[in-house]
Amino acid sequence: MDLKDQLKNLFPEHKETQEPAVKKSNIWLQEDPIICKYEKRKGKPITILEGYTGATSDFKILAKEIKTKLSVGGSFKDEKIIIQGDYRDKIMTMLKEKGFKVKRVGG
Template structure:
């Protein structure tokens, strides 16, 4: 008699709840009310893409910045609650964010 059978004898009216899958770090869901603004600028003659308007935890936004830089194989930084990506990658960034469930708004050009 295993543990499951012993528990059934002790608690005959108990109905076990279905098991839920545990989320992996890649499946994290960020809660976002307003759309993330994706805009294009030139600084010192070089193009950059800026993401701003995230309302969640700063650590989550930093992880998102790192993931975007890794997927796009580009440089960038996280400053003043903004993600700055070197180069014009608005289309690719918007596609990645939409796959993650974000609402993204394109600004400028």
């Protein structure tokens, strides 16, 4: 008896629901690459994304998605996404999967 069967025994009136399909974000994709760079501020590494020419609200949504996916802190200031830590490679692969062009600067 697996876990699913045990749960059916405990909650017989519960109806199984389908998991929601992967929602596609409708963030505007630009032709120019987003610049992904690494800096150290106060001795701590940070990753900065800049160069997005779309709406500010779209860039904020993108920042939230990146922070949630990587489980890290960060902020959105002065048309830049600032992520705590050196996550250039992971962020670049995430953005490429979404269809963005990304340019790595420094290091």
